[in-house]
Amino acid sequence: MTLPETLTLGQYQLAYNIFSFTIAAMLGSFVFFVLSRQNLAPRYRGAMVLSALVVGIAGYHYLRIFTNWADLYAISGGTATLVEGAFFNDAYRYVDWALTVPLLVAELVNVLGLPKKQSGWLTFRLAFAALAMVILGYPGEVAATITGRLVWGTLSTIPFVYIVYVLFSELGDAIDRQPGEAKVLVRNTRLLLLATWGFYPIVYLLPVFGIGSDAFVGVQVGYAIADVLAKCGYGFVIYNIARVKTEALAETGTTLPEAVPAAGD
């Protein structure tokens, strides 16, 4: 989409502060996932490494997006004016998503604790569909016309629908096999994933409604909030599932409760 020539100071500062908040949320979550993985049984620590990767990579990209935004407009007399020759690099987001979205689906599969062969094939199909979704979305994001945005957006929806289908059909059985409290948590995680991922297409469509600079600022703010929920929030939920399953393992004595005394990291 074309950049608005001017923004109000309020619009400019809203996106500015949301970007800064997002950096703090991503880096804070990174520290949490790295330090807290040792509370978990070894088999679930991989999910926390994936969570840390996701928010670490996103934190890096939001540092870039923040700097890009700070240099994009010049403030004078209560108005933000587009700097001559400056451009906004939507690719930061899409490179971020191409790297992190496959990791997010791998996290969910990891925490389900399926047999290795089954989980490998499932991760591959979901990660591939997630990557296709992101790659097909990008040409629409940078398209000059609304038609381009709609065509690529529609193509991107196909792998999205496939992911939802797999999560709600094939994963149903695996979820029913989860122990006690974990079953409810995994069900909720599937809904959280659907709700947060469903938020992106709505943000993507904002420019279609022709609301000018509000749409542009809305896209920035909307993607940032969706990213915090889908990456940090999702990671915390996965952590909780892994913690509940670690406790269940310790109680039933299915494995040594390695996580509890294994303090040495």
Next chain:
Amino acid sequence: MTLPETLTLGQYQLAYNIFSFTIAAMLGSFVFFVLSRQNLAPRYRGAMVLSALVVGIAGYHYLRIFTNWADLYAISGGTATLVEGAFFNDAYRYVDWALTVPLLVAELVNVLGLPKKQSGWLTFRLAFAALAMVILGYPGEVAATITGRLVWGTLSTIPFVYIVYVLFSELGDAIDRQPGEAKVLVRNTRLLLLATWGFYPIVYLLPVFGIGSDAFVGVQVGYAIADVLAKCGYGFVIYNIARVKTEALAETGTTLPEAVPAAGD
């Protein structure tokens, strides 16, 4: 509040150096909390992870505030003059507080070692009140008028009073159940929390007294010092409580003294 057009070089440098000191204090504390959590029994390590998150997030925001301050005034002939179009972003502080203040109350509850159900509900209420306190304070901080500052400041005081009430009524019993030396330490922590948090409203009110640029610089310096005490200082006190309680656990043999030999990290 509106920015002063000029500051003396001494005023400008005072805030500049206090901001830099604050960054060093936050990052130094971050390293301490990360490295020292393994001296503690596993059940208290969560409090150190929270401490590390708090000072890490604050360190990020003070890096931003420092850069903001450095770009805000131009020095010439012993005077600092406001740069055309530059603005001071108070939102950094409020985003920081919105993220970290709920974590600070969660830390205190964690180290009390209450039954899980009780501590969950207590954390939720205290964290929610803390968040409300920060959110209600922000419109007053950026208000153009003294009246706006006073109205929002008063509203923000309501959840603050609620927090103090919970800490001094409901927490009384839990504190009396703490073992030996820990009892005194937890009592002192409650007072430290009250004293450091009580410092913020005083700083907040400085502009009301009509002391011009001194008030503006005083707010910057006052918040920075309060943040160092309420985040780093508070974290060290919590660490001491957890260490005393770890030793008590080891002596009574309530649990294996896992934390002591697990030096491997």
